Amino acid sequence: MDSIKYIGMDVHKETISIAVLDSGGVRAVATPLSGAGPEPEYPATMLVRSVRHQGQIRWKKHEVFLSEVLWGERVGLLPTDERWFTIYFSRFPIARFDSRKLRVLPFPEEKGFCIADAGEGDDLECTLRLDLPKTLL
Numbered sequence: 001m002d003s004i005k006y007i008g009m010d011v012h013k014e015t016i017s018i019a020v021l022d023s024g025g026v027r028a029v030a031t032p033l034s035g036a037g038p039e040p041e042y043p044a045t046m047l048v049r050s051v052r053h054q055g056q057i058r059w060k061k062h063e064v065f066l067s068e069v070l071w072g073e074r075v076g077l078l079p080t081d082e083r084w085f086t087i088y089f090s091r092f093p094i095a096r097f098d099s100r101k102l103r104v105l106p107f108p109e110e111k112g113f114c115i116a117d118a119g120e121g122d123d124l125e126c127t128l129r130l131d132l133p134k135t136l137l
Helices: none
Strands: 005-012 015-022 025-032 047-050 056-059 062-065 074-079 084-089 092-098 103-105
Touching: 047 056, 062 103
Parallel strands: none
Antiparallel strands: 005 015, 015 025, 047 074, 056 062, 074 084, 084 092, 092 103
């Protein structure tokens, strides 16, 4: 089973970079750091779920593991068809969800993601460009 694992976080100046490891390698997500900040807001086209204490979200009375890193956060699920959803944290797509098999899967390697070799003590530098749905812009 593919899983998404949190491997590190770097706070630099006014940006926070989160590195996750999936079957495609290390992926970085960078976002501005503004203190605690407001809760992410999601458009009406998304289903919103809260991540529970063991990193799980509820889906039709089932517990589905997403990531312990997101415990206490809200995520948005954007349907792509009757079966598949894209999971967003704030405005960042972080994974795919198969609603039939109740599995969270990593994205296939795409041009919008930065693949970085992040080792201990290395700075994670990456320019991240994502093709976001118009509802999130």
